[in-house]
Amino acid sequence: MSSVTDIAIAEAGRRARTKARNQEAILAAARQVFAELGYEAASVRDIIRRTDLASGTFYNYFRSKEAIARALAADAAERLRPILRAERDRAADLEGWLDGVIRAYFRFLVEEYGRAAGLPQVRVDATPAQRAVFEEVRESLTRILGDQLAPQADTAYLTAGAIGIARHVGEQMLRRAPPDPDGAARFAVRLILHGLPAVARGA
């Protein structure tokens, strides 16, 4: 009835949408820029230059450069962990789980960095998100291996090995045009399960 109120409501809706759109634009730009230049070399101006916003606007959405980096990492972890968790709960055996998890990760990589000119700079195991993923993977591995796991088995090394494979094979995959997450995942899974000689014998 009250057209003024209506306008206000419509207005509020539009604003909210603009806000969401800006936030996403900044995040996307930052994702690219951090991937290309690394956290330190990337400047806030590099980021906002890839949006149609002004430099000051950045600070309406993120408190600082560090904050957006953390947000980005949290966001990635946020999107990755439910997948990992789901796979863990669903998985009957090691192979199934590995296959699910790695495939999901590689698809995520392609989606996240596939169009970037550069590749993500990785500080191995340095960020909280990475630490979280490490522990998540370790726990899943331990649970799934169950009593196949000898008491003296070194689960930290074991997890590190599996992650190392996934990370580096994933990295190689991103180099290719077009990237083939499923093929790369199959490769990584077989490598992890049967060792290099098996993989060398061919897919």
Next chain:
Amino acid sequence: MSSVTDIAIAEAGRRARTKARNQEAILAAARQVFAELGYEAASVRDIIRRTDLASGTFYNYFRSKEAIARALAADAAERLRPILRAERDRAADLEGWLDGVIRAYFRFLVEEYGRAAGLPQVRVDATPAQRAVFEEVRESLTRILGDQLAPQADTAYLTAGAIGIARHVGEQMLRRAPPDPDGAARFAVRLILHGLPAVARGA
């Protein structure tokens, strides 16, 4: 009569020694600082602050921050490559080669970063030295696997997988006090050769 000359010579010797000591001190400090903070975040002042030298002195030894980073990388590559090469020439089979190479690499890591408060920041496969190592490993793998290597085998993924294991297990090893390069190497080799289930069953 030659006492003056003698003194001059002694003097020259001392100076040369001081220079060598300073150079090594700066390199060591830089190694630490780069490892802890990464190239970009590390400042020249961070580096010289860990020596008892003045900021200007840095530039008597290295032309720039970039130069010392290159020197460090070159030095590491210089020390690593002959080892890799020697192992390749000596190795009879894959196991022997892997064992030699990874053990050497892990010992190198301990020596290089064992005392560092931090861990090396890794931009996967980004530096020329790293690229060179990648190719070196790929070539060695290809040669050693010989006709066990199926034609359609993907040697880039294969190399990436092996290096990923070595890198991440090595990284875990550095976390431990004291680090055990030989134990970690044994683990990595078995993982690479036989796959994760074999390792899970225990050493």
Next chain:
Amino acid sequence: MSSVTDIAIAEAGRRARTKARNQEAILAAARQVFAELGYEAASVRDIIRRTDLASGTFYNYFRSKEAIARALAADAAERLRPILRAERDRAADLEGWLDGVIRAYFRFLVEEYGRAAGLPQVRVDATPAQRAVFEEVRESLTRILGDQLAPQADTAYLTAGAIGIARHVGEQMLRRAPPDPDGAARFAVRLILHGLPAVARGA
């Protein structure tokens, strides 16, 4: 309904004006500082210290110290050359031309450096602008002298002589309070036309 727009427009106007004012303030300060200390000895901080701006602000207006020096030179040349050219086209005879040109130059000097604490550092004939002026003057002289100019006349020396007079007499003029560009110009013209004995005999 357009009050918002109006404000935005007013705002834009004010900002533009502030920008123009700052730019001019920096240019004026630089003009002074370069004149007093010379390009090399002048520091960017010397320049901004004479404005009420912060050091970083300098770089919002000029890319570098070199850039502002070039801008200053270009600006001076820009203002001087059309005058010289106009005089050349208008001048009927040598005396008319000299009078016009030197008067214009002296007025320019007073305007440009009259309020400066120091005097311009001159690297004789070194900058492109100075070279351009030299050639401009030489060409004008050659044309105006016409067939009074003997074939073997050395126009480079001749131009140098005229410019030397203008420069140094102009310099003396700036020393005086208040400077008298027209009187000094009359003097310089007579000196150039009739030689020192004529001038010694009095104005």
Next chain:
Amino acid sequence: MSSVTDIAIAEAGRRARTKARNQEAILAAARQVFAELGYEAASVRDIIRRTDLASGTFYNYFRSKEAIARALAADAAERLRPILRAERDRAADLEGWLDGVIRAYFRFLVEEYGRAAGLPQVRVDATPAQRAVFEEVRESLTRILGDQLAPQADTAYLTAGAIGIARHVGEQMLRRAPPDPDGAARFAVRLILHGLPAVARGA
């Protein structure tokens, strides 16, 4: 008789000679470097690099960079002033005096800067030496012109004009290979005496 004493004396002589040679080497190098780069851009290391001495040695001979610049200026003035003075005392008329003085100055320029890759950076009338020369010339002019000089004649402008001619024509002369100090001097003298139209008519 006492060979020890003899040796000591000979030794002292050699040392003195070495000192003089070093001092002269440093001065010569500085002359070149200042001429090529200007005072500010020239570094002490630029200077000593052109000798076979070590950087610290510079400070055994000159207290500072500024000091050697002053020494150089003083030295030039020292060598110029007696010549000017001699010419003044000898000169019968303006022409004779001008001819002597300018010829001497141009020869001095060739000797001083003839082999330099660059040309001297001139801050017009800025250094004490230049001021001294200015006053010297003004005084000479005044005396020689005698009663040809009208009371209201402006001797500062007059001197400035003459020096301007000498300076800029001298500068042009240094550009030529080989430089011709006598020809250039003849030109400058005629220009000063009879004005530009006379010179335009040819030598």
Next chain:
DNA sequence: GATGAATGAGGATTCATTCAT
């Protein structure tokens, strides 16, 4: 006196962040 490494103040420039509009 000669040496040349060490010193540290100072210079140009960048950039995360603030804030008036």
Next chain:
DNA sequence: GATGAATGAATCCTCATTCAT
């Protein structure tokens, strides 16, 4: 909320000068 100019701390690097030998 959006804007973009202003800010000044921090960075890399140079260089006049000192000093132990």
